[in-house]
Amino acid sequence: MRRSIVPVLLTVFALAGCERAGILAPDGARNVVAAPERHPILFVHGFNSSGSVWTTMIASFKADGWTDAQLVNWSYNTSQSNATTAQQIRTRVDSILLATGATRVDVITHSMGGLSSRYYAKNLGGDAKIDAWVSLGGPNHGTTWAYGCATTSCVEMRPNSTFLKSLNATDETPGAPRYATWWSACDAVIEPDNSTPLIGATNTQTACLGHSDFYKDPTTYAQVRGWVHR
Template sequence: MTTRRDLLGASAATALLAACASPTPSMQDKPPIVFVHGNGDSASIWLTTVWRFESNGWPRERLHAIDVPYPLARDDDARPQPGRTSTAEHMAYLKSEVEKVLSASGARQVVLVANSRGGYAVRNYVQNGGGAAVVSHAILGGTPNHGVWADPAYLPGSEFNGAGPFLTALNAPKDAAGDEVTGPVKWLTIRSDNNDKYAQPDGQWIGRRGQPTHVTAEGPALKGATNVVIPRLDHRETAFSPAAFDAMHRFITGRAPATLEVVPEDRVLLQGKVTGLGLSSTDAASGSYANNLPLPGARLEVYAIDPATGERRGGPVHAQTVGPGGAWGPLATTRDTRHEFVVAAPGYATTHIYRSPFPRSSTLVNLRPERLPEADRAAPAVAIMNRPRGYLDPARDRMAFDGQSPPPGALPGAGVATSRLKPAGPARPIVAEFNGERVVGRTWPDTGIRTGPGPWMIDVTVLELHD
């Protein structure tokens, strides 16, 4: 729905946010911010957003990204489903995390920033969980507030159904003006003009091509909120792009950020968590689902690598067996060093993860080894290009994977975040490129050395973009 507060474009958003930002904590008293990830994601997806807030003066200890243990929604919110959370469980977890942040910081209120499904937990917490008293600002990037679809006949109990009980209750008018948001919290939604895969009139991205969803690009907007539209953004970029950060900063502070860039640090300390995949059947590949539970017993090795070839420069600069909590690190490094992270665990493919250098310290360098689908089990090697904070859109972006442009599997419409290759031949460099970011790694052909049962447990190369 379009409200009088809807604006199109970054320049209009700038003017609106400067005018609408009401009394807020001063720039000297940066409020604690709690970041809430979306369906199937983890805290690590907020890495670059946290860096941007730090680069604009936010103390690191006031920036908290939560890790929902089971981040996937149920197919039917009212029915238990292994490895998935209900809306009530999701909200309860967020509430407990906010209470921890309030206690640790001594603040009276927090800012909540969410992407996609995370916005449901934020709205539920503010409306039904007592959050209205402790949340000053709520920012929702790409949250499908009126559903990914709105069809009483299709998965009627899903929280993503705009005609279902969960969203119907959240969107019920709160006052005589028909506002859908709960006060006194100040609300901001950020959406795309027409490029969000989960705000489309056709069901292509939910497996129902040619069938109407009964939602539009305006679905993330909320009556009573400040609704900002930024052209061409995809579903994830509504929360993780520089333009989205700019809107967030202006809304919280009433001022433009000093920079949209990540300001490098001289001393970089990296740490995070090693997580795995749960199982919903006896088939370790087809029956797996994403979770953020620790993977104790996993072996991690980190190598400094040559930036041009991906070759290791000597032995590991860090090595450990992951303990019960899943934590790894810390690793002291420099802002210019490129690394290879190798994660090995029984039942998983040994996974070699390559990324751009880390310009700043982070506790959000989370790592997850791969399980291979049936189609990849006989491959000589597997390589994956992964863009966690956005999608691969050949109609919009400049990108290539191992010299192939567009990367295999990338589709117009910003709906695919990964590309997969099965490179043959001896080990060699392999490159992922996206809008100027260039990640170099190595292929790892099958050596016959297994880390778990089954002939399909080959090594996997993952080239992951910071972007």
């Protein structure tokens, strides 16, 4: 009698262990726990800059398993309206999705790049195509620094500009994307410092970083990587 019970008990314990490990579902079907998906990433630089600023961060992503096809940096005319850049972002995202077969992208931005990508998300259907959105030192509520230049994009970056009032109206983080911002009290370009955080986003204050340090700082990179790959 005892010999016949032992195999049954061992089988029950084994099945229970498999269920806890995620190998078998309660109905006996396989329940494979997949690793987080790596979406392709579009990097959007800021004013008077270029796609080359992302070299360090892209190298870090590649070292952590992302492929060349999944890491896209580009350059655009930073004097034009952010609404115009948003249209270019829409074209770029559609191209990335077609090339990679992905259904969504992650968007990592620096400075003014946050404004055009937010416009894309809010007004051009980008909220359905972005999984994670990141703003590093973004003038999301304007910066007094922009009073020192007169291009269309600079005027749009000024506090209380018509562009920003419209962009921030109703919902600062619309749709399905997971929004996150990083800002620094030592960022002399974004004034006031609290311009970057968005209502509805996960907002993180960094160590004392200058405006051009965000995309090179290893601690910020690790946090951004954790945000997009979850």
